[in-house]
Amino acid sequence: MKFLVCIxxxxxxxxxxxxxxxxxxxxxxxxxFVINPWDEYxxxxxxxxxxxxxxxxxxxxxxxxxxxxxNIRKALAIGADDAIRVNAKPTDAFFVAEQIASVAKEGxxxxxxxxxxSIDYNGFQVHGMVGELLGIPTVAPAMKLDxxxxxxxLEREIEGGKEIVEVNTPFVASCQQPMCEPRIxxxxxxxxxxTKPLKVVGPVGSGARTEVAExxxxxxxxxxKLIPAESAGELIKLLRNEAKVI
Amino acid sequence: xxxxxxxxxxxxxxxxxxxxxxSYGSQVAQLLGTTATAIAVGVATEANLAQLGEQGISNVxxxxxxxxxxxxxxxxxxxxxxxxxxxxxxxxxxxNSNIGAAVGSRLSIRLKASLATNVVExxxxxxxxFTVRRGAYSGKALADVVLTGDRKIIxxxxxxxxxxxxxxxxATVEQFSAQLSDADFADAPKQxxxxxxxxxxxxxxxxxxxxxxxxxxxxxxxxxxxxLAKALHAATACSKPVSDADWRPxxxxxxxxxxTVSPNLYIxxxxxxxxxxxxxxxxxxxIVVINKDPEAPFFKAADYGIVxxxxxxxxxxxxxxxxxx
Ligand SMILES: Cc1cc2nc3c(=O)[nH]c(=O)nc-3n(C[C@H](O)[C@H](O)[C@H](O)COP(=O)(O)OP(=O)(O)OC[C@H]3O[C@@H](n4cnc5c(N)ncnc54)[C@H](O)[C@@H]3O)c2cc1C
Ligand SMILES: Cc1cc2nc3c(=O)[nH]c(=O)nc-3n(C[C@H](O)[C@H](O)[C@H](O)COP(=O)(O)OP(=O)(O)OC[C@H]3O[C@@H](n4cnc5c(N)ncnc54)[C@H](O)[C@@H]3O)c2cc1C
Numbered sequence: 008m009k010f011l012v013c014i015x016x017x018x019x020x021x022x023x024x025x026x027x028x029x030x031x032x033x034x035x036x037x038x039x040f041v042i043n044p045w046d047e048y049x050x051x052x053x054x055x056x057x058x059x060x061x062x063x064x065x066x067x068x069x070x071x072x073x074x075x076x077x078n079i080r081k082a083l084a085i086g087a088d089d090a091i092r093v094n095a096k097p098t099d100a101f102f103v104a105e106q107i108a109s110v111a112k113e114g115x116x117x118x119x120x121x122x123x124x125s126i127d128y129n130g131f132q133v134h135g136m137v138g139e140l141l142g143i144p145t146v147a148p149a150m151k152l153d154x155x156x157x158x159x160x161l162e163r164e165i166e167g168g169k170e171i172v173e174v175n176t177p178f179v180a181s182c183q184q185p186m187c188e189p190r191i192x193x194x195x196x197x198x199x200x201x202t203k204p205l206k207v208v209g210p211v212g213s214g215a216r217t218e219v220a221e222x223x224x225x226x227x228x229x230x231x232k233l234i235p236a237e238s239a240g241e242l243i244k245l246l247r248n249e250a251k252v253i
Numbered sequence: 254x255x256x257x258x259x260x261x262x263x264x265x266x267x268x269x270x271x272x273x274x275x276s277y278g279s280q281v282a283q284l285l286g287t288t289a290t291a292i293a294v295g296v297a298t299e300a301n302l303a304q305l306g307e308q309g310i311s312n313v314x315x316x317x318x319x320x321x322x323x324x325x326x327x328x329x330x331x332x333x334x335x336x337x338x339x340x341x342x343x344x345x346x347x348x349n350s351n352i353g354a355a356v357g358s359r360l361s362i363r364l365k366a367s368l369a370t371n372v373v374e375x376x377x378x379x380x381x382x383f384t385v386r387r388g389a390y391s392g393k394a395l396a397d398v399v400l401t402g403d404r405k406i407i408x409x410x411x412x413x414x415x416x417x418x419x420x421x422x423x424a425t426v427e428q429f430s431a432q433l434s435d436a437d438f439a440d441a442p443k444q445x446x447x448x449x450x451x452x453x454x455x456x457x458x459x460x461x462x463x464x465x466x467x468x469x470x471x472x473x474x475x476x477x478x479x480x481l482a483k484a485l486h487a488a489t490a491c492s493k494p495v496s497d498a499d500w501r502p503x504x505x506x507x508x509x510x511x512x513t514v515s516p517n518l519y520i521x522x523x524x525x526x527x528x529x530x531x532x533x534x535x536x537x538x539x540i541v542v543i544n545k546d547p548e549a550p551f552f553k554a555a556d557y558g559i560v561x562x563x564x565x566x567x568x569x570x571x572x573x574x575x576x577x578x
Contacts, residue, residue, distance in 0.1 A: 020509055021528050024393040033390075044510055100368070101361065126391050126509060126532075129371050131349075135358025144440045145326065147355055150503075163442070164504070165324060165351050167455045170442035184510060185503055216367040220384060220397045225535075231542070231552050236561030240573030242541065245557060247577060250539045252518040253461070253485060 008063040008154075008176070010053040011111050013121035013133070014082055015043040015097075016075040020126065026222045033127070033222070042078050045122025047085075047189035048182040053120050054086040055187060056154055064088045066114065070097045070106045076205065084192035084200035095210035098218075100128070104136035105212035111141060117176040118159070123148040123183040134181040144174045147181035255290055256282040257342035259333055260305065260313070261352055262295035269458055270348040270409075272308055272416040277375065277409050278346040279309025279417065284378050285344070290314060291424070292336040294329055294352070296322050299426050306422035314339075314429035320438050323445050324352050328437040330359045335431035337364060342404075349408040350457070357408050367402035373413040373536075391509055391532035412460060412515045412538070448504055456505060459488035461518040462537075464507065466492040466530075468523015468544065468563055472500035477567040478522060484574040490514065492524050508533035522563045526551025543567070 018024070019039040027034050042050070050067065057063045067082045069075050070093040079090045093106040111119050119141075124131040131147075138145030150169065151162035161180060163170045192200070234242045246253045258278035260271040267275075275291060282289040291305055291313045302313040314336050321328060333356060337345055345360065347353040349371050361368035373395070374386040383405060389396045400407075456462065463482040465475065475489075482489045489505060496506035507514055509532040519537035523544060524530060531554055534540070542555040545562050552558050559566050 020532070024390045128389055129391060131354045132358040132361070132368055132370055135355055136362050139359040139362035145355065145359070148351065166457045168445060168447035170324070171444040171446070172440065172442050174440060216400070216402045217369060218399045218401060220399050222389070223395045223397070225392070225395055228554065228556060231555040231558045233558050233560065236559050236566055239559055239561070239566045239569035242557055242559060243570060243573035243577060246518065246539070246541070250556065252539050253574070
């Protein structure tokens with residue numbers, strides 16, 4: 008079975024967010040980029056399923072410029088077989104989805120896995136777009152994924168519960184915990200990753216449908232008002248009379 | 254040209270987040286000089302749908318097809334697309350929920366629309382330019398995004414828009430059929446499992462949340478959290494290590510790798526306030542922190558704080574809420 012795993016290159020979760028002086032772009036200076044944490048679930052689960060099936064391939068795809076390659080190599084070190092980088096600045100979810108759909112179609116992948124959402128842009132939309140572009144079902148966000156032949160059984164999170172969903176290949180799923188325990192690269196993986204194929208292709212499609220005009224930081228908090236522990240009940244009065252939230 | 258809002262119903266009632274969505278949609282319609290129609294999904298009653306007039310909706314479309322009771326991606330997408338065509342909708346507004354995201358992303362392709370999720374404010378419309386403000390970088394930033402397509406789909410973040418209540422206004426309710434066939438239900442769930450919600454309040458919909466971290470010391474102490482939650486009609490939540498240790502179920506875990514909540518009130522008990530935890534709660538309106546360590550980073554993100562022992566403070570708070578009546 009052919010797995011395609013989408014990985015997004017995002018600032019590390021502890022990054023302090025700042026912007027360029029015109030507030031039009033995220034300031035990358037000194038920032039450590041990582042594989043989007045959710046995408047690690049997609050990658051590890053694809054590798055586990057391939058291993059269980061005893062055959063098949065796991066290909067990772069990233070839409071990004073050359074500076075994403077260290078994280079693509081990391082995905083190869085974790086256990087993907089090969090990689091495709093669509094050489095373009097990922098300007099919005101639609102643009103990214105068109106690239107993924109095009110590669111998925113050309114390579115006739117059976118299972119397309121991605122993360123629940125990218126922690127930079129928090130779109131939570133690429134999965135549905137890719138599914139619709141390819142005319143195949145999407146299950147998002149999935150907490151569990153098992154396969155038997157061409158049929159997948161997934162648990163999809165809904166507000167306040169879950170659904171058990173069955174789909175046949177090809178399909179798209181976006182992954183989140185507790186799907187698996189994400190793997191980290193070992194020494195042998197890091198060595199072999201260097202020589203695994205990483206193909207660079209040009210972008211396709213009609214371009215973005217949204218434009219960021221400006222970024223801003225959220226309004227600063229006033230500072231904390233401390234209430235002595237002895238008179239904890241006072242807090243409840245403040246919440247009613249001052250903050251007016253209860 | 255009109256505005257279409259997607260209203261999610263549960264057990265006959267319109268979800269709170271959908272009242273916000275309806276209010277958002279009717280205000281966009283006003284900006285554009287048109288009217289707002291709703292399409293309802295899930296189990297609804299005619300009386301509750303008519304009440305959407307209070308949120309400024311003039312007409313509600315409802316397809317009584319019984320298989321639409323539970324979420325089915327294919328069928329919901331087709332239904333809403335058909336309603337959008339009928340209404341010639343230029344703007345479609347839905348909730349930034351798991352349903353809204355699943356349907357909105359597919360619709361954006363089918364209707365060739367620009368899509369913005371996680372939207373926190375009403376749009377700015379300046380001539381032909383349509384700009385929305387959305388949350389990005391896990392709540393650490395806001396982005397003003399121009400939707401360049403002719404058609405626009407907006408997914409509104411919960412608790413960021415005040416629901417309108419124009420008492421006495423009612424909407425007309427119109428039966429609507431998208432002529433759905435068996436094929437549209439091919440991806441229907443085999444089974445739906447709802448979780449027991451502590452106190453009956455659904456965490457993603459809650460406007461008050463009481464949350465516990467490792468400082469609670471063990472699952473046997475959770476009644477302290479639950480008692481306060483119950484008194485406040487709040488939902489309960491927890492930090493990641495707490496759900497990792499199985500003290501609490503995974504669906505209560507908030508943060509960067511859990512769910513994101515934006516209630517009016519978030520009370521953090523024995524949680525240090527790691528950046529990954531804050532990412533899931535930092536857009537809450539009012540944050541209260543109870544921690545015995547005055548240096549806990551959470552105090553920097555808090556509006557109110559008590560430096561103290563949760564085992565001493567929580568019962569006092571519950572008592573004080575009960576005394577409020
Ligand atoms: C310098 C720079 C500037 C950017 N500016 C913008 C901007 O102005 N506007 C904007 O919308 N986005 C911008 N992005 C792109 C952003 O990083 C996302 O890749 C893209 O917008 C999709 O994000 P999303 O949150 O909608 O995806 P989601 O729908 O949340 O992502 C779901 C999943 O899709 C996959 N995925 C997402 N992005 C990619 C990718 N690039 N390659 C492969 N798989 C992916 C991942 O598996 C992810 O978990 C920029 C990125 C960079 C590096
Ligand atoms: C990639 C990544 C993703 C992550 N995602 C998440 C996420 O989504 N959500 C999340 O929560 N975490 C996440 N984490 C983990 C996060 O970094 C922290 O480790 C975690 O939030 C800490 O949980 P805690 O505050 O419950 O525990 P601790 O950090 O151990 O804090 C316990 C606090 O309780 C206080 N305390 C102890 N006893 C008492 C008492 N009797 N009374 C009052 N206070 C007391 C202590 O002073 C301390 O501040 C993530 C980490 C990584 C690396």
